[in-house]
Amino acid sequence: xxxxxxxxxxxxxxxxxxSALLGSVILVIFLMAxxxxxxxxxxxxxxxxxxxxxxxxxxxxxxEGGQAPFLLGTDDQGRDILSTIIYGCRTSLIVGFGVxxxxxxxxxxxxxxxxxYGKWLDTVTMRLADTFFSFSTTLxxxxxxxxxxxxxxxxxxxxxxxxxxxxxxxTMRGSVLQVKEEAYVMAAxxxxxxxxxLLLRHILPNAIPPIFxxxxxxxxxxxxxxATLSFLGVGVPVTEPSLGMMIAIGKxxxxxxxxxxxxxxxGALVFLxxxxxxxxxxxxxELNPKIERRG
Amino acid sequence: MATYxxxxxxxxxxxxxxxxxxxxxIFRYLGDPVISMAGLYATFQERxxxxxxxxxxxxxxxxxxLFVWNAAHGNFGKSFVSRVPALPLILERFPATxxxxxCAVCIAFxxxxxxxxxxxxxxxxxKSRLIMAASLGGISIPTFLTGILLIMVFSVMVGILPSYxxxxxxxxxxxxxxxxxxxxxxxxxxxACTLASYQLAVLLRLxxxxxxxxxxxxYIKTAWAKGLPPRKVIFKHALxxxxxxxxxxxxxxxxxxxxxSIVTETIYQWPGMGNLLLTSIYENDQPVIVTYIMLxxxxxxxxxxxxxxxxxxxxxxxxxx
Numbered sequence: 001x002x003x004x005x006x007x008x009x010x011x012x013x014x015x016x017x018x019s020a021l022l023g024s025v026i027l028v029i030f031l032m033a034x035x036x037x038x039x040x041x042x043x044x045x046x047x048x049x050x051x052x053x054x055x056x057x058x059x060x061x062x063x064e065g066g067q068a069p070f071l072l073g074t075d076d077q078g079r080d081i082l083s084t085i086i087y088g089c090r091t092s093l094i095v096g097f098g099v100x101x102x103x104x105x106x107x108x109x110x111x112x113x114x115x116x117y118g119k120w121l122d123t124v125t126m127r128l129a130d131t132f133f134s135f136s137t138t139l140x141x142x143x144x145x146x147x148x149x150x151x152x153x154x155x156x157x158x159x160x161x162x163x164x165x166x167x168x169x170x171t172m173r174g175s176v177l178q179v180k181e182e183a184y185v186m187a188a189x190x191x192x193x194x195x196x197x198l199l200l201r202h203i204l205p206n207a208i209p210p211i212f213x214x215x216x217x218x219x220x221x222x223x224x225x226x227a228t229l230s231f232l233g234v235g236v237p238v239t240e241p242s243l244g245m246m247i248a249i250g251k252x253x254x255x256x257x258x259x260x261x262x263x264x265x266x267g268a269l270v271f272l273x274x275x276x277x278x279x280x281x282x283x284x285x286e287l288n289p290k291i292e293r294r295g
Numbered sequence: 296m297a298t299y300x301x302x303x304x305x306x307x308x309x310x311x312x313x314x315x316x317x318x319x320x321i322f323r324y325l326g327d328p329v330i331s332m333a334g335l336y337a338t339f340q341e342r343x344x345x346x347x348x349x350x351x352x353x354x355x356x357x358x359x360x361l362f363v364w365n366a367a368h369g370n371f372g373k374s375f376v377s378r379v380p381a382l383p384l385i386l387e388r389f390p391a392t393x394x395x396x397x398c399a400v401c402i403a404f405x406x407x408x409x410x411x412x413x414x415x416x417x418x419x420x421x422k423s424r425l426i427m428a429a430s431l432g433g434i435s436i437p438t439f440l441t442g443i444l445l446i447m448v449f450s451v452m453v454g455i456l457p458s459y460x461x462x463x464x465x466x467x468x469x470x471x472x473x474x475x476x477x478x479x480x481x482x483x484x485x486x487a488c489t490l491a492s493y494q495l496a497v498l499l500r501l502x503x504x505x506x507x508x509x510x511x512x513x514y515i516k517t518a519w520a521k522g523l524p525p526r527k528v529i530f531k532h533a534l535x536x537x538x539x540x541x542x543x544x545x546x547x548x549x550x551x552x553x554x555x556s557i558v559t560e561t562i563y564q565w566p567g568m569g570n571l572l573l574t575s576i577y578e579n580d581q582p583v584i585v586t587y588i589m590l591x592x593x594x595x596x597x598x599x600x601x602x603x604x605x606x607x608x609x610x611x612x613x614x615x616x
Contacts, residue, residue, distance in 0.1 A: 131310050134599045135592075136550035142557065143588060146576040147321055224437040228558060231439045232573060244439070251443055251562075254451060262447065266440045273435040281431070 010286060020282035026275025034090040041083035042069040046241060051078045057253070060260050073260040075249055081260060085268045087241035092272065095157055095226040095236075096219045103161040104215060107168025108208070114169065115176025115207075116199060126173065129166040137163040138225060145234040153236050156229065160222055171214050175207040182206070209287050216280035220273045227269055243269045300604055307600045312363075314592040318585045319362045322372075323355075325581065331375045371586040376578050381586040385568055390470050391461060392567035396556055398483060399490035400545075407495040408541070411502025412534060415510065418503075426499075433496030438555045442489040442562040449485060457482050459564050490559045494545070494552070501544065505537035539609065546602040549595050 014020050033040065043050050056078040058067045066073065072081040114125040132140065140163035145156065179185065180203055188202050229235030230244030238245065243265045250261030322328060330337075333345040346352050350361055365371070371381045410430075414423040436444075450458035462482035464473045473479030509515060510533055518528045557569030564570065568587065575583040 127306060130599070131596075134547050134550055134595050136548060136554055138554035139550045139557075139591070142554060146572075147325065147584065149576070220435065224435075228437050228439055231437075232558065232561060234576065247440065247443065254443065254447055257451070259447065262443055266444070269440065270432070270436050273437075274431060277431055277435050 013286060014282065017282050019278045023275045023278030023280075023282070026271060027279065030089055030093065030272050030275070033086050034093055037086050037090055041080070041086050042071075043080040043083045045079040045084040045087060046239065053078050057258060059258075072264045073258075075246070075261055076253065081246075081264050084241050084246055085243065085265050088243040088246060088265065089268060089272060091153065091236055091240055091242050092223045092226055092269070095153060095160070096223040098153075098157040099160045099164060099222045100215055100219050102157065103165040104168050104211070104218075106161070107165040107170075108172045108211060110165070111169040111172025112176055112199060112204060112207070115173040116180060116195075116203065122173070125169060129170045132163065132166040133170070135163075137167070137221070138228070141225060142229060142232070142234060145229060149234055150237065153240060156226060156236055160225060164218070164222065167218060168211060168214060171210050172207065175210050176203055179203050179207040213280065213284045213287055216276060216283050220276040220280065223276070224269070224273055296607070299607060303600055303603055307596050310596055311592060315363055315366060315589065316359065318588055319359050321588075322362070322581050322585050323358065328581070331579075331581065332373075366589060371589070372582040374575075374580050374583050376575070376580045376583075381582040382590075384583060385571060385586055385590060388566060388568045388571050390472060391565060392556055392560070392569060394472065394474060395483065395486055395490060395559070395565060395567060396552055398487040399556075399559075400494065400552070402487060402491040403494035403498055404545075406491075407498030408502050408534075408538075411499045412506060412529065414499070415503045415506030416529070418507065427503075430496045430499045433492060434500070436492070438489060438493045438558050439562060441492045442485070442559060445485050445489060446562070456485050458485060461566055486559050486563045486565055489562070490552075490555055493555055498541065498545070501541050502537060505541060506533060509533045509536050539606075543602055543606055547599060549598050550591070553591055553595075 038044070045051075055067055055070065055074055056076055058070050058074040059065050060073045061068065061071050063073075070080045070082070072085070074080055075084070110125055114122045137160070141160045144159040144162060145151075148155070148159070151159075185198065185202050188198055193202070226235055227242070227244035227247070230242040231248045232244075233248065235244060236242045246265040247262055247269075250258065250265070253261055328349070329342050329345050329351060332349065333342050337345070350358060353361075369382050373379060374381050374384055377384065410426055414426050417423050446458040449456040460482060461473045462478035463476040464471050464479055465475050473483060515528065515533055518532045523532075553569070556567065557573060559565065560567045560570040561573050568590075571583065572587045574580075575587070
């Protein structure tokens with residue numbers, strides 16, 4: 001199959017898969033909302049001048065005691081829930097994409113080198129990957145942030161990257177091991193292509209497809225991880241909006257029946273992650289040659 | 296085989312030493328242990344005394360050697376906050392975490408693998424699609440949210456299950472169990488379901504993916520063709536082959552279980568090791584943090600080494616030379 005035909009087949013499968021379309025639509029809505037956050041939110045929830053304690057713990061607008069313009073109610077500081085959710089999703093997406101780009105680039109580079117050169121580099125990388133994997137990204141990131149606490153968003157991104165890059169390195173290395181035995185790589189080698197040319201021109205493009213699935217899955221995982229860390233109080237600082245922290249605050253009021261402080265940020269988080277996972281599922285089925293497809 | 300086992304054991308020791316080095320650096324260089332131990336208002340003489348007694352005036356490599364020696368003997372120093380030795384403090388919490396984690400893993404395995412098999416048999420039926428949609432929800436809801444939603448529904452709205460602590464417990468020797476009282480079991484239900492939730496959806500998906508690949512194999516077609524009853528084909532021929540990687544992956548992901556037990560214990564104020572760790576992190580109680588990390592690493596690495604060696608023995612396809 002030529003490259004163009006593969007692309008057009010993928011496009012048509014994408015357009016005919018309702019869940020893949022739904023996932024992308026959700027993702028686009030979230031991206032738009034967070035990009036336009038200052039324009040569409042009724043309040044900047046982290047501008048202290050705009051907050052009044054008089055409007056604290058207001059229920060959603062349609063309930064008794066609701067107050068305009070707080071569509072989804074307010075929290076214990078008088079912050080508009082809807083605005084905080086949109087700003088919180090912004091943090092989620094910044095951390096998510098930041099980690100995927102940084103950890104992905106680093107992991108792919110290491111995996112490429114380990115798979116191609118082998119020997120001690122391969123042994124060390126894969127042993128390291130095994131160890132990191134068994135400790136798990138969540139535990140490592142939690143411990144790192146628990147020990148070196150009180151950083152900003154950048155520190156959170158870096159801590160998750162340190163725990164997360166092995167996921168990419170491992171997949172990339174496996175893929176490179178397969179690709180480097182292919183006839184076209186041998187042919188390129190025989191024509192006298194150097195290591196750099198072989199790696200970047202021949203091996204990288206052909207070994208990278210499995211990474212796309214990892215990127216999509218990882219984006220969802222990292223967004224949930226950031227929320228979890230912030231919920232536990234070791235994630236982004238209290239001066240930054242975060243869905244996890246909103247839910248942690250809401251937890252204090254769960255017996256007081258202030259359900260909107262948990263249900264709306266929780267719902268937004270799940271909606272965002274479901275959107276990414278729907279897309280990732282489609283990508284995985286599409287790129288897995290082992291599964292029999294119907295039709 | 297013997298070489299493989301030996302190499303695997305040496306690796307385990309190297310990793311443990313690396314972890315101990317990191318822990319030593321955390322203890323020694325993150326904050327001043329002298330002030331933590333002697334107190335903020337200690338005089339110069341008192342500080343010198345502490346420095347001398349704890350060997351903090353010796354060269355770094357001697358201190359590290361001492362740290363490893365003490366750790367190997369279970370001596371990690373005293374908690375800065377409660378002033379009791381850190382290891383017993385953590386071990387006292389171990390039964391609570393162990394009971395919670397074991398129940399959660401059992402729930403996740405029975406429900407997750409069961410549903411996974413069910414779905415793989417009729418992948419395009421309405422029921423399977425519903426289960427898969429639910430599992431997508433399952434992997435998209437973070438554990439802490441599951442926990443809070445369960446509390447909201449079962450403790451606040453319906454009010455039938457407790458959401459706080461372990462309830463009545465019985466002391467059996469050194470082991471304090473909550474499994475022998477009705478109250479204890481009631482307290483266990485919500486946390487165990489919460490902790491099971493993250494693994495359940497993953498197990499379901501792993502089982503389903505594995506079954507779909509195995510069911511297309513020639514030997515399964517042979518098994519059907521020679522007229523074996525479906526129960527035998529599915530459980531004896533297909534599922535057994537799927538379970539090897541599934542069990543291996545869950546065994547290797549023990550760190551994940553520990554991480555989510557921290558989250559679960561925090562939500563339910565479950566008096567386990569994870570809850571203690573988070574409190575210690577808030578209070579900068581380095582001896583307890585370091586002890587937890589060393590203990591967790593020891594368990595994770597031991598388990599990993601065992602799983603790897605068992606896998607090499609059980610799976611004849613792999614030959615390590």
